[in-house]
Amino acid sequence: MGLVVVGDRPDQEAGVLMAFSSAGFSQVAPLSAAQALRLLVLRNYIVYRQAWKLFITGFLEPVFYLFSIGIGVGQLIKTFEFNGHVIPYAEFVAPGMLAASAMNGALIDSTYNVFFKLKYDKLYDQMLATPLTTSDIARGEIAWGQLRGGTYSAAFLVVMAALGLVHSWWAVLALPAALLIGFAFSAVCMALTTYMKSWQDFDKITLVQLPLFLFSATFFPVTAFDGWLRWVVECTPLYRGVILCRELTTGALSWASLVSVVYLTVMGLIGLVIVRRRLATLLLT
Amino acid sequence: MAETSASDSMIIARGLRKSFGDFEAVKGIDVEVRAGEAFGFLGPNGAGKSSTMRMIAAVSPVSGGELRILGMDPATHGPAIRGRLGVCPQEDTLDNELNVRDNLYIYGRYFGIPKAEVNERTDELLEFVQLTEKSKAKVEDLSGGMKRRLTIARSLINRPDLLLLDEPTTGLDPQARHVLWDKLFRLKQAGVTLVITTHYMDEAEQLCDRLVVMDKGLIVAEGSPLALIREHSTREVAELRFGVGEHEALAEKVADLGERVEVLPDRLLVYSDDGEEVIAKVHERGLEPVAVLVRRSTLEDVFLSLTGRTLVD
Amino acid sequence: MSAVDLSLGDPELTMGEGVRRQFDYWMTVYKRTWRSTVISSFLSPILYVVAMGVLLGGFIEGDPDKLEGATSYLAFVVPGLIAGHAMQTAVGETTYPVMGLMKWQRVYDSMLATPLQVRHLVTAHLAFVAFRLVLTCGVYTLVLAPFGVFESWWGPILAFLAQVLVGMAFASVIYGFTTRLNSPEGFGVLFRLVVFPLFLFSGAFFPVSNLGGVGAWVARLTPLWHGVNLSRMFALDNITWWVAGVNVAVLLVLTAWGWWWSVTGLTKRLVS
Numbered sequence: 067m068g069l070v071v072v073g074d075r076p077d078q079e080a081g082v083l084m085a086f087s088s089a090g091f092s093q094v095a096p097l098s099a100a101q102a103l104r105l106l107v108l109r110n111y112i113v114y115r116q117a118w119k120l121f122i123t124g125f126l127e128p129v130f131y132l133f134s135i136g137i138g139v140g141q142l143i144k145t146f147e148f149n150g151h152v153i154p155y156a157e158f159v160a161p162g163m164l165a166a167s168a169m170n171g172a173l174i175d176s177t178y179n180v181f182f183k184l185k186y187d188k189l190y191d192q193m194l195a196t197p198l199t200t201s202d203i204a205r206g207e208i209a210w211g212q213l214r215g216g217t218y219s220a221a222f223l224v225v226m227a228a229l230g231l232v233h234s235w236w237a238v239l240a241l242p243a244a245l246l247i248g249f250a251f252s253a254v255c256m257a258l259t260t261y262m263k264s265w266q267d268f269d270k271i272t273l274v275q276l277p278l279f280l281f282s283a284t285f286f287p288v289t290a291f292d293g294w295l296r297w298v299v300e301c302t303p304l305y306r307g308v309i310l311c312r313e314l315t316t317g318a319l320s321w322a323s324l325v326s327v328v329y330l331t332v333m334g335l336i337g338l339v340i341v342r343r344r345l346a347t348l349l350l351t
Numbered sequence: 352m353a354e355t356s357a358s359d360s361m362i363i364a365r366g367l368r369k370s371f372g373d374f375e376a377v378k379g380i381d382v383e384v385r386a387g388e389a390f391g392f393l394g395p396n397g398a399g400k401s402s403t404m405r406m407i408a409a410v411s412p413v414s415g416g417e418l419r420i421l422g423m424d425p426a427t428h429g430p431a432i433r434g435r436l437g438v439c440p441q442e443d444t445l446d447n448e449l450n451v452r453d454n455l456y457i458y459g460r461y462f463g464i465p466k467a468e469v470n471e472r473t474d475e476l477l478e479f480v481q482l483t484e485k486s487k488a489k490v491e492d493l494s495g496g497m498k499r500r501l502t503i504a505r506s507l508i509n510r511p512d513l514l515l516l517d518e519p520t521t522g523l524d525p526q527a528r529h530v531l532w533d534k535l536f537r538l539k540q541a542g543v544t545l546v547i548t549t550h551y552m553d554e555a556e557q558l559c560d561r562l563v564v565m566d567k568g569l570i571v572a573e574g575s576p577l578a579l580i581r582e583h584s585t586r587e588v589a590e591l592r593f594g595v596g597e598h599e600a601l602a603e604k605v606a607d608l609g610e611r612v613e614v615l616p617d618r619l620l621v622y623s624d625d626g627e628e629v630i631a632k633v634h635e636r637g638l639e640p641v642a643v644l645v646r647r648s649t650l651e652d653v654f655l656s657l658t659g660r661t662l663v664d
Numbered sequence: 665m666s667a668v669d670l671s672l673g674d675p676e677l678t679m680g681e682g683v684r685r686q687f688d689y690w691m692t693v694y695k696r697t698w699r700s701t702v703i704s705s706f707l708s709p710i711l712y713v714v715a716m717g718v719l720l721g722g723f724i725e726g727d728p729d730k731l732e733g734a735t736s737y738l739a740f741v742v743p744g745l746i747a748g749h750a751m752q753t754a755v756g757e758t759t760y761p762v763m764g765l766m767k768w769q770r771v772y773d774s775m776l777a778t779p780l781q782v783r784h785l786v787t788a789h790l791a792f793v794a795f796r797l798v799l800t801c802g803v804y805t806l807v808l809a810p811f812g813v814f815e816s817w818w819g820p821i822l823a824f825l826a827q828v829l830v831g832m833a834f835a836s837v838i839y840g841f842t843t844r845l846n847s848p849e850g851f852g853v854l855f856r857l858v859v860f861p862l863f864l865f866s867g868a869f870f871p872v873s874n875l876g877g878v879g880a881w882v883a884r885l886t887p888l889w890h891g892v893n894l895s896r897m898f899a900l901d902n903i904t905w906w907v908a909g910v911n912v913a914v915l916l917v918l919t920a921w922g923w924w925w926s927v928t929g930l931t932k933r934l935v936s
Contacts, residue, residue, distance in 0.1 A: 120852045130860060131864065134864035137874075138865070139870045142730060280712065280715035281715060285715065285716065286719050290720075412935065430676050430781060442770065444769070444773045445774075457688055457689045457692060462778050506777075
């Protein structure tokens with residue numbers, strides 16, 4: 067129900083392309099990390115080019131939420147107070163959607179799509195038969211996810227600005243903030259994906275994703291929760307992302323905002339280390 | 352027992368046609384299949400075999416001509432006909448989400464067979480196709496040969512009078528093919544009428560009492576495998592392999608050694624009742640083939656003679 | 665061997681018999697898959713009710729003039745959410761699963777090699793969707809009953825029927841759509857450009873009058889609005905009977921047309 071839409075992409079050409087390009091390079095020196103990254107991003111770009119409809123419509127999701135909940139339901143709500151600022155409901159919801167869609171996009175890319183490539187396409191097996199390494203693969207997938215997610219986030223920020231929902235120049239930094247959210251979730255979810263055995267396991271992802279989406283102060287202030295429950299919410303990753311974005315787009319920034327930045331960075335780095343190890347144990351046996 | 356001779360015809364087709372838009376897949380064929388025989392449709396891919404089979408299976412409307420299956424018109428008696436057919440389609444249509452046993456059980460229920468009866472038949476059939484030990488296995492874990500056997504078992508769940516097998520052994524390894532042929536032999540022995548399409552010559556020769564050769568939507572020959580070979584080919588064939596690109600030029604030099612010579616990209620086929628004699632004369636003329644082989648004529652040769660093309664690509 | 669008796673044969677199956685023979689199939693499918701539907705059928709709708717109805721609703725004044733007669737946002741949003749959920753369940757059951765049976769696993773082909781016919785296949789599949797809808801909407805309604813969101817004892821029963829009906833309207837139409845698709849790519853677009861906007865803008869979360877004059881009328885033309893409106897009028901015991909009549913008629917016509925469209929689509933696809 068709701069936000070989760072499984073991406074389906076034609077992937078057949080990928081094998082041919084990878085096999086071709088890496089054969090050309092392998093006669094020279096092994097690929098540098100940057101070359102490998104470029105190559106993997108190019109591969110995903112070529113695949114996605116055929117599925118441009120899916121690419122464009124993916125951007126609409128947070129916009130629909132913004133119009134429906136932010137503006138439609140917003141007419142039933144007067145204002146909210148956030149870090150001492152009084153703001154209209156749409157301004158409150160919009161940064162929440164920005165952060166949540168960064169998470170959702172990263173999640174789909176790094177779970178469904180990676181699982182498909184890992185188990186069905188055997189794409190990574192092919193890649194590792196070339197000079198590419200598991201680190202290259204992990205970085206390549208995350209970089210691609212970031213490019214896609216970054217495009218969506220930038221477009222969404224433009225929509226927000228056009229609707230007059232942005233009141234601070236700090237909002238420019240909401241784009242890197244959204245990228246940071248995407249990075250943190252990509253890395254951790256990709257690590258989790260390497261432990262998955264069948265499609266049934268994805269129910270568990272939904273089980274985590276949906277509560278995060280609904281309860282991370284996306285649609286209502288964290289004051290809706292009392293006591294220990296509020297503490298739990300404040301410790302979850304999407305909550306950190308949502309308030310970081312909200313602080314930036316409303317300009318209600320403080321030194322405490324850095325907590326969210328550090329939290330998300332550390333989360334992403336841990337994920338990355340695990341992915342590298344896991345891909346090595348899964349594929350290089 | 353006492354049936355009229357007309358009712359011995361399981362399938363009667365007269366001027367049967369099938370078109371898809373402008374494309375005519377079957378261009379008017381006459382076929383009659385009698386009870387108890389094994390009848391084959393032989394031809395390359397795209398000859399119209401599968402289209403014919405789908406019409407016979409009463410799942411594809413006839414575009415022209417007349418078709419009677421078990422004495423009934425498929426246009427008006429589709430369900431009644433299908434109730435008495437067994438169909439083994441070209442691609443396995445097994446339910447990957449059910450286990451092996453349930454594939455048979457559920458399918459049997461579609462025929463309206465009572466539960467107890469389906470259960471009993473399911474066990475029998477699993478035994479028959481040697482899948483009893485796999486009865487709880489997932490379909491996707493089966494090998495290609497096992498899947499094929501399961502599809503055949505499924506087509507037998509309603510104890511059909513007429514079994515349609517579309518390319519039954521395509522994609523199977525040689526051993527699995529022989530296992531399957533053995534099963535089909537047993538069914539034939541038990542009186543089941545078999546209709547088989549194939550583009551494998553050996554399969555047609557092994558299984559069919561009578562067959563028609565199809566090409567481009569038409570029947571180009573009809574008869575028993577032996578009769579067809581006798582009529583359209585010689586007893587033996589000498590295969591001569593020369594260096595790359597030499598075959599066309601050398602064909603003339605051996606043309607008089609047999610009744611007929613065919614030039615293939617990689618060899619020459621000289622048709623003669625005595626292949627060894629052909630080889631001997633080739634050597635006498637100072638020609639040095641890289642490799643030689645004498646074999647008996649097959650349906651492949653019949654097809655080559657009829658159409659000038661080979662069967663498999 | 666004894667010659668085959670060619671005079672015998674089943675008569676053409678009745679609809680009831682054709683559907684009955686597939687009962688075991690669908691029950692087996694359900695036994696195998698019900699676990700994986702628990703999260704999408706029961707848990708996620710409840711999470712939406714808690715997040716939107718209870719927590720966000722806590723910030724919304726329960727003014728019946730602004731909430732189509734509801735005295736709380738929770739009471740307003742629940743009948744709409746269930747109707748929206750019925751739509752999503754129906755669409756979920758008639759997209760990938762239909763494509764799978766029709767094209768990937770070819771189970772439909774194997775069914776048609778038996779006395780079953782296309783209309784039996786479509787009807788049995790839709791009957792299974794109806795069963796899923798009855799179960800999920802029923803459980804949803806029962807779970808929420810103690811929270812005082814319903815205004816009468818018979819209202820929620822009629823609302824429940826309205827939810828199943830709107831689900832069936834979507835199931836039959838989307839089934840017909842799927843039979844005309846060659847690849848699943850169209851589903852992505854369907855979810856994002858049709859199902860999802862309908863869910864958000866057909867009056868489930870806020871009164872369609874909030875969309876402004878034109879927007880409100882566009883929303884009222886969507887099939888989901890008819891279901892949401894019907895479901896909400898019954899649940900809140902705030903019924904305008906002629907509107908209810910229009911809602912029911914629209915949904916029934918869509919269901920019947922969708923069934924016909926599905927049968928012709930699947931026939932073209934499998935029997936040609």
